[in-house]
Amino acid sequence: MPHCHTYLKKLRDHGYRITPQREMIVHIIAHSGRHMSAEEVMEKTREKTSSMNIATVYRTLDLLVENGLATRIDLGNGKTAYATGEHGPHVHLVCRHCGSVTEITESDISASLDKIEDIYDFNCRPYHFSVHGLCRNCRDTNTD
Amino acid sequence: MPHCHTYLKKLRDHGYRITPQREMIVHIIAHSGRHMSAEEVMEKTREKTSSMNIATVYRTLDLLVENGLATRIDLGNGKTAYATGEHGPHVHLVCRHCGSVTEITESDISASLDKIEDIYDFNCRPYHFSVHGLCRNCRDTNTD
DNA sequence: TCCTTTGATGCGAACCTTCGCAACAAGCAA
DNA sequence: TTGCTTGTTGCGAAGGTTCGCATCAAAGGA
Structure with missing residues (x-):
């Protein structure tokens, strides 16, 4: 059960700024209900806007991980996946x-x-x- | 206590060919007594020869890992290190x-x-x- | 509302690792 | 020793991720 608002509020409470990019990334991964690669998140955002950069996706996902709002999974072969909701x-x-x-x-x-x-x-x-x-x-x- | 000969023999017994490159890589990592990155191994080989390619280093280290003669360690930040002797x-x-x-x-x-x-x-x-x-x-x- | 501060973004470059492919050479048999 | 087979190498390209830096804009104060 995704709670984008909660995730965003936690980021804000930690002193981070809430940008349209962060809102979109949090929304996408929280609603996916699965593990996603940064590239998959990137593709999803392309359906809605062109204002997104892969580096921003990585940075935002890392930010979520560092704040305990998501987890990073090493899939081997140099691939990485992310998912929210794991506390x-x-x-x-x-x-x-x-x-x-x-x-x-x-x-x-x-x-x-x-x-x-x-x-x-x-x-x-x-x-x-x-x-x-x-x-x-x-x-x-x-x-x- | 490094045993390059033993490592090389095991590779040969597994049907792999023993090349100068493989001998050198095995010698370097076995005698290092520590964890080394592929790039570090590469630098060591440069002290002796120019006939070495980073892709060969990666392939040889992976070969050792797959045959239980070395271990691959994820250091985070996309870095990887290798060491022999772990069975x-x-x-x-x-x-x-x-x-x-x-x-x-x-x-x-x-x-x-x-x-x-x-x-x-x-x-x-x-x-x-x-x-x-x-x-x-x-x-x-x-x-x- | 406007301004200021400073964190966030976009972009390109760089880094680490893997992959495809043609050329090379280890190991085996004759 | 010679020749053959096929595993290995070197090279360049590509893939995934990170980094530096100039520009942009979120958040808070005046």
């Missing part, structure tokens, strides 16, 4: 064969990261990283 | 402030990934991924 810690399971993304918030992972913090004194919260592997479908259909 | 599953703790890399092989993480495989039917072994956060030093010296 808690989470892990993305990225299939290296078909590229599918599964999001998990297992507390089991949380327990492991607790240990990382305890043992290595490394602060990784809120954590968000990708684990690359093979999803069930791809494991069944090939022996890569 | 078992492992996790890299990458400080998003100073870029330091700590390697862990905690069995605690392993237990968590067991659960991922059980619950989500997602095969992520041998696992190797990066967790970005703040190391102790950087946490102490700034409030980023």
Whole structure:
């Protein structure tokens, strides 16, 4: 359930300016209900305006990530995807064969990261990283 | 303790050809005892020969990774580093402030990934991924 | 409302990595 | 040792992302 207004208000509360570009990008990704690449967001904006630059898309998406309003997902092969709505810690399971993304918030992972913090004194919260592997479908259909 | 010969033999056993370029790259990264970027490896080869191309460096490093002889580490900011000698599953703790890399092989993480495989039917072994956060030093010296 | 400040944008360049393809050469067999 | 097969290399181009900088405009104050 997207709340563009809420996202924008949070940005404003953090002292950032609300520009037409930011409004549009937040609207697009919040309503998509899925992971989008910067290029996909860019294409969506082209349907409405020519006043948008790919660098602005990247900067805005990064801004959302840094403020906890979105997450950045490393899809491998140098590709990156973004999605809103993730506030808690989470892990993305990225299939290296078909590229599918599964999001998990297992507390089991949380327990492991607790240990990382305890043992290595490394602060990784809120954590968000990708684990690359093979999803069930791809494991069944090939022996890569 | 680097064993270039062993690495090269494994490649040959896998059916890959041993070229001067591959020998040089394996020698450099195996003796470095640290994580190196492709560009760093490239610079090292320039000290000895001009017969090396950055694409070859990337391809060779990727080959080592795919054969379990080296690991690829996502340093964030689109940078990647490589290191030899990692055969078992492992996790890299990458400080998003100073870029330091700590390697862990905690069995605690392993237990968590067991659960991922059980619950989500997602095969992520041998696992190797990066967790970005703040190391102790950087946490102490700034409030980023 | 108008002005000022300073953060945001657009643009082009640069950076890191991957890819396609023709030329080259490692490894094997004769 | 010679020749053949085919994996590898070098090169240039392209893809995805970041960066620097001049210009623009959001937000707040007068």
